[in-house]
Each structure stands twice: as C-alpha cells, then as structure tokens.
Amino acid sequence: MLSIYSDDYFMQQALKEARQALLKGEIPVGAVVVCDNKIIARGHNQTEQLQDVTAHAEMIALTAAANNLGSKYLPECTLYVTLEPCVMCAGALFWTQIGRVVYGAADDKRGFMRFGKTLLHPKASIEYGVLETECAQIISGFFKSKRG
Amino acid sequence: MLSIYSDDYFMQQALKEARQALLKGEIPVGAVVVCDNKIIARGHNQTEQLQDVTAHAEMIALTAAANNLGSKYLPECTLYVTLEPCVMCAGALFWTQIGRVVYGAADDKRGFMRFGKTLLHPKASIEYGVLETECAQIISGFFKSKRG
Numbered sequence: 001m002l003s004i005y006s007d008d009y010f011m012q013q014a015l016k017e018a019r020q021a022l023l024k025g026e027i028p029v030g031a032v033v034v035c036d037n038k039i040i041a042r043g044h045n046q047t048e049q050l051q052d053v054t055a056h057a058e059m060i061a062l063t064a065a066a067n068n069l070g071s072k073y074l075p076e077c078t079l080y081v082t083l084e085p086c087v088m089c090a091g092a093l094f095w096t097q098i099g100r101v102v103y104g105a106a107d108d109k110r111g112f113m114r115f116g117k118t119l120l121h122p123k124a125s126i127e128y129g130v131l132e133t134e135c136a137q138i139i140s141g142f143f144k145s146k147r148g
Numbered sequence: 149m150l151s152i153y154s155d156d157y158f159m160q161q162a163l164k165e166a167r168q169a170l171l172k173g174e175i176p177v178g179a180v181v182v183c184d185n186k187i188i189a190r191g192h193n194q195t196e197q198l199q200d201v202t203a204h205a206e207m208i209a210l211t212a213a214a215n216n217l218g219s220k221y222l223p224e225c226t227l228y229v230t231l232e233p234c235v236m237c238a239g240a241l242f243w244t245q246i247g248r249v250v251y252g253a254a255d256d257k258r259g260f261m262r263f264g265k266t267l268l269h270p271k272a273s274i275e276y277g278v279l280e281t282e283c284a285q286i287i288s289g290f291f292k293s294k295r296g
Binding site (some may be wrong): 100 | 195199207215218220235238239242249
C-alpha cells in the first residue's frame with residue numbers, strides 16, 4: 001500500500017506523467033517537483049511533439065516550479081523523475097540549487113552519473129531506485145514496441 | 149575590418165545579443181545559430197527576467213533554431229556564444245547533434261570544459277577564443293559594476 005507523502009507516492013505521480021508522454025508517442029519519462037509535501041510542478045517528455053531536444057520532463061517541471069514559486073532557486077524542493085537525468089538536466093538541476101533529486105531507473109548510456117555527482121549542486125542529495133522496476137519497464141516497453 | 153561570413157562576424161552578432169542582456173540587467177551572454185552562413189536563431193540570457201535558470205542564451209537560441217528548421221537536430225549548424233557553455237547547455241548541444249560550437253571567453257568556474265569535450269556530441273567540433281577579449285570584457289565589466 002502507498003502511504004501519501006512517501007517517495008513511492010511521488011514517484012507514482014512521476015510515472016503518471018511518463019504515461020502521458022507514452023500516449024503521445026514520446027519516450028516515456030515523467031517528473032514532478034515537490035515542495036512541503038505538495039506537488040508544485042509536473043512535466044513529461046515532449047521532445048517529439050515540440051521538436052525540441054530541451055523539452056525533457058525535468059526541464060519542463062523545473063521551469064514550471066520556478067514559475068509557481070516565483071523564484072528560480074528551489075533549495076527546499078525535491079525533483080522526482082522516472083529516469084536518471086541526462087547531463088543537460090543535471091546541469092539545470094545544479095543551477096536551481098534543488099535540495100534533493102530522486103530517480104527511478106538508471107540510464108547507463110545517457111545518465112549524468114557517468115560524470116559523477118559533481119554535476120549536481122554540492123548541497124543536493126540524490127536517491128535512486130525508487131519504483132525502479134516500474135520506471136524501467138515503461139521505458140523498455142516503449143523501445144521494444146518501437147522495434148516492432 | 150570584418151569580412152562577412154567569418155567567425156568574427158558571427159561572434160559580433162552574438163556580442164550584440166549579449167548587449168541586449170546587459171541592457172536588461174542580465175549576466176551578458178549572447179548566442180546565435182548559423183546554418184549555411186545565415187543566422188537562423190538568436191538568444192541572450194534571460195534568467196533574471198524569466199526567473200528561470202534554464203533561460204540561458206544557448207538554450208533559447210537552440211530552441212529557436214529547431215523551430216526555424218522544423219527539426220530538433222542541427223548537424224549542419226554552428227552555435228556562436230560569447231561565453232563557454234555551462235554543463236546544461238553542453239548537454240543540450242549534445243542532444244541537438246550540432247556540428248560546431250564556437251565560443252569567445254572561457255568560463256573556468258562553470259564552463260563544461262572542466263568535464264572535457266565528451267559532454268558534447270563526438271561529431272561536434274569546438275573552437276574558442278574568437279573575439280575573446282571583447283567577450284571576456286563584457287562579462288567582467290558587468291560583475292565589476294555589480295560590486296559597485
């Protein structure tokens with residue numbers, strides 16, 4: 001059972017966003033930004049729809065979170081994302097000074113962890129593997145369906 | 149004298165963008181994207197105005213270039229930017245598969261080169277130091293004026 005306000009709960013919300021991306025034929029990645037146990041922003045990958053490589057779930061959610069708070073810094077916030085952020089998104093997370101990053105599935109090929117945690121802000125804490133199986137399955141299922 | 153279609157010419161155009169940022173009280177960084185010797189997109193730093201850390205000159209120019217071409221990939225394009233791109237912007241440049249990146253001044257503290265060229269696409273060529281003095285001066289002048 002999911003208890004509200006848990007990492008599992010918020011990752012389920014990120015997975016909901018990933019499913020929105022899937023419905024649009026996008027690589028299914030979803031993200032939410034949480035502040036004081038409230039979801040203040042959501043995003044899902046829209047790179048195909050917008051024909052814009054910068055339209056990753058995390059970038060959309062970070063911009064929306066900044067709009068919501070009226071501040072470009074998010075030290076009290078946590079980003080939940082279904083897939084390990086890429087270098088671009090890690091760089092954006094650095095600039096936001098976000099306090100915590102939680103991701104589900106690893107991305108060994110494109111994830112930022114190839115370059116180490118120093119890509120994020122030194123004060124940021126990182127957690128991974130939350131709902132890892134579900135987060136990995138939605139991505140692997142997408143690529144399997146693409147291969148026919 | 150500037151001959152048209154030279155790196156110097158396009159960097160001057162990026163400097164024009166940096167001056168736009170300066171007028172708005174932003175850290176003065178400017179960028180243009182060039183394809184077939186034509187400027188197809190421009191951008192300048194708008195992080196303060198938009199209260200959005202992702203609103204770097206490069207990100208704005210890359211999104212505008214993709215809109216202009218109707219393609220999220222920019223292998224035939226060159227990005228000119230007055231300051232060495234940060235990790236976020238290098239990550240975005242990677243995803244665009246941009247063919248060439250030219251920057252003016254180095255950014256030893258926040259530039260992507262701390263992590264090496266592997267942050268960019270393996271096919272991308274990099275050049276730096278074009279109009280380096282002007283590009284460095286506009287930034288250092290800004291920070292000097294901030295310190296009063």
